[in-house]
Amino acid sequence: MMKRIATFLLALLMLVPMAHVLGGEKELVEISISMFDRGAIPGDQGTYEDNVVTRYINEHMNPLGVNVTWISAPRNDARAKYNAMISAGTNPDIFWEYSRFWMDQLRTQEVIMPLDDIIEKYSVQYKEYAKKHAAMLAPFVTLEDGKVYAFTSLRTLTELPVAGIWYRKDILDAQGIEVPTTFDEIVEAARKIKAADPTCTPISGSLHYFNTVMGIYGLGTEEVLVDGVLVPRHRTDRYAAGMNALRTLFQEGLVDPEYITDESMTRQNQLWASGKSAFSFSTWNIPTGTQELMETVPGADPYPLPNVASEFGTFFLTPQAPARIYTMFTTGMSEEKIQAGVKYIDWLLTDDNWYTVVHGLEGVQFNMVDGYREGIPGAPVWAGNEYSVVTDATYQPGEIAAADKTNYKVLSERYEANIKNMFAHPISNTLPYDYSSNAYSELTSNFSPVRSDIQTQIITNPTYTVEQGVQEMDDAWKSLGGEEVWAKKNEWFKANEQMYMDFRQAWIDWMVGMANAIP
């Protein structure tokens, strides 16, 4: 016992949470990679550490001198678990994550290492890939100190979440309303519907409703570029217009008044699924309850709504970083392990190996039918998507509908038909990612709740106007040091303005290009 206590103290003293002991004279270099346990692998088919996918990977990596092991954690609590492991030095060598913000945190915590030299020295395929897509990817993997900290690849269209509005064509038809193309037309339509049927709640929404409307008014992020200066959103015309729209909808009873307290989206789902609402402001794909809607209400005809315009233009809603997964190397990895890690990534990008890792083996997991993958029922579960930390995929028009084997395939078809429209609009962002500094974080965390409260007041309180609210918001923002912090933000922006402008254009071109490639 005493010896063990002494060892513990020694471990603390040695301040080496990153210590990894090299495997002695083994032929194979072993590297460990993190993995999210999403519960998709049935118990009798293995674990996230050991299953068909991991075995397939090692079949191919072992001849290259590398053995890949995986350390999994349940998705929702993965961070807590990995943090603890880092402190004890038992963490995986390689981490990957979806959040750039999180990656930056890991950098300031001195958990991950810069990769510029590593890629330059050891990589072949990835180096090529990164060069080819530099315009889109470089800004995302380059952190504040100007160094690259992650391997990444581009998402495909189906991997870019979007907010969306679905509507009931049958209700519109019954009232003789044309499909709205502007937000004002949505408001008009809602008025007509409500007038015709007071028990109907024209618009249902919960968590995403607010952001969707803001997105329509061109407020995808915290800042708007006005005459070359980044202005906080609450000071812009767009914001005032958007808040007015939200206020109108609420005060006239056109939106479900309980959306604000609908924390779990129960009510929104209820209204939509029981047929009581005409528009559902939801997110990403077919809203929950649409299939149930079609079962409950005969004649219900839900369609996704093509992006509508506001007086400021038509925008792509909720832009997400095009980078799919950020794969990072932890500090303290030995040269051997670094090379092994790079080998794995390069292997994925060779001969489309990533395709097999993601989708499985043709003839075992899927067959190609009319050019689309069709899953073979009863095949061993192949949960490979995130094992392939980099991919080189493109969207295949029609693949979503082809994969939908439910009775309501028509919903997927309609959704897919709308994709072209969804992506063909410019993003409203100026910046690929937000400025980051301690002061800025502090400002944001202090200001957000205040702003949120005032927003609720503006929307719900008939005697409290938009102007009043914005003024109060601004006062609060100023008293929190907003002016000074944003001055710094603008300095930061100016220092790299051209890069951001170029990037923004590249982003728009990329998405619009993908959209136009769809027949």
Add this chain to the structure above:
Amino acid sequence: MKEGISVMQHNSVARIVPPDKRDRLWRDIKRAKYLYIMIAPIVVYLIVFKYLPMGGIVIAFKDFKLGRGILGSEWVGLKNFHELFRSPDFKLILRNSIMLNVYLVVFTFPIPVILALLLNELRAPRFKRVIQSILYLPHFLSWVVLSGILIAMLSPSSGVVNRIIMFLGGEPIYFMADKTWWVITFVASSVWKEAGWGTIIFLAAISGIDMEQYEAARIDGANRFQQVWHITLPAILPTVSIMLILRMGSMMDVGFEHVYTLQNSYVRSVSDVFSVYVFRIGIERLRFSYTSAIGLFQSVVNLIILLGTNFLAKKVSETSLF
């Protein structure tokens, strides 16, 4: 006595302690040898698993970086605490945490005691057992589940509660959107979930009461209320006191899930508490030092309140923690 004299002889320059007291101390220690054996593993456990890791408290005084470990991270003294006190939300969060807890203690502490007494008065034993077994059920459901049910029940348009209100001729109340009603709902929901569970400990205390006392009282002509007042209550008073003291030791803590699942932007000014703040600020942003400082602040205040309550309890009753 022989022992006393020899002690005096050996320790003539020792502190003047009456031989009786020293005698007694040594005798007590010798007599308690089995007690020491019993408690020894516990003490070892405490030292190894509680006190050894306590060194980690220094994280609150450092700029902890995961990559550097505890000792490798720089000292920053009270900087994290300054940040906490300086934060504009701090007063609000402190006030909310305390106020919600005060309401919770005032309303949810007595209820399990009262319920236990009422249950005790039930005459049919089977009915009593059935009710006991039902009351504690909500304790097992998470707030994720319960909040969904609650919000739906309180909906101004379709909720059961408002339907009853309207039936009785009133106007529907949007409970979750009103600052006052939200607090009431919050406290009531805590009763709903935990009151039944809380009765268990008091029922156990009641069942430890000697039946003979009730017999004697009945013979003396005491009615049921008098029996409760003179026998049951005093008998469970030590348990109640200890439970209250312990409860006061968590005045800074309001359960995260409870608030988080019921909160919304209407009521943030009355519902933002430390646990939610830490979630928003700390955990998501890997700010170990800052969250550690917040935790330490909460603990210190809790301890002070506990000691205060303990002191008062000592004055008022015989039961106290130490």
Add this chain to the structure above:
Amino acid sequence: MSSLSKRRKIQQSTGERIFDVANVIFLSLFAFAALYPFLNTIANSLSSNRAILAGEVYLWPIEINIEAYNQIWMDPYLFKAMRNTVVLTVFGTIINMTATILAAYPLSRPQFPGKKVIMVMITITMFFGGGLIPTFVLMNTLGLMNKYSGLWILSLFSTYNMIVMRTFFQSLPAELEESAAIEGANDIVILVKIMLPLSMPVLATLTLFYAVGWWNSYMGPLLYISDPEKVTLMLKLRQLLWAAQTALQQINEEGLMNKPRVTEEAFKAAAVLVSTIPIILVYPFLQKYFVKGVMVGALKG
């Protein structure tokens, strides 16, 4: 009927009878309020998804189907997880109770030298601790990772529960101990032969508390158990319960082509029930220890 019992019967005044009726009504209402969430969950687990989403399900299942339960039975891992949790709970509780008794008894003896010091030591640990990271490092260094024994040792006893037990021991009359001591019994004998039999209610209560604690434990197994064979029920089911948010997040992260099987409402409800019913049944079993009246008189003899 003797005059004594007749007098007793008459003493049941009108006031008391009204009280009884009111008491029954009040407690019944309270019990119904407490029962409702469960009834609702049971109803959900047997209803169709459509009915649940449409908000039609309150007390009774609508469009009954047992699809949710079929899905649960089909998962081979679920039973293993449940078995693991049972093992974790049973042995954990026994260990906890033993440690609690070993701590509470000495601390309840008035002439135990040093008890104040130990009490202070223990109370401090209620408030201050190193936190997750140092504890994790310690467990790792001591080789207690990935073992249930590690979890049991780490949470050896709850100071809160221990204080409750100590309070109870303190309330037992001193004559019992004294008379036994006179007859030459040492502390161990006193504890086992006299104190514990009289403490059934509090022992039953704390057993229940500890058992529920182990059954619901999440952070411990999450951080310290990595062997999938040792996964506990709560770990498995928590993922499902937060499934709605997870599903959305997963689609956001993995894209539409990797749509997870969206956990449906009925399945979630069934999962809640399966994970809570076993532990709920413990209390009715322990209830016989809460029987009023103690054999103090018998022991006095």
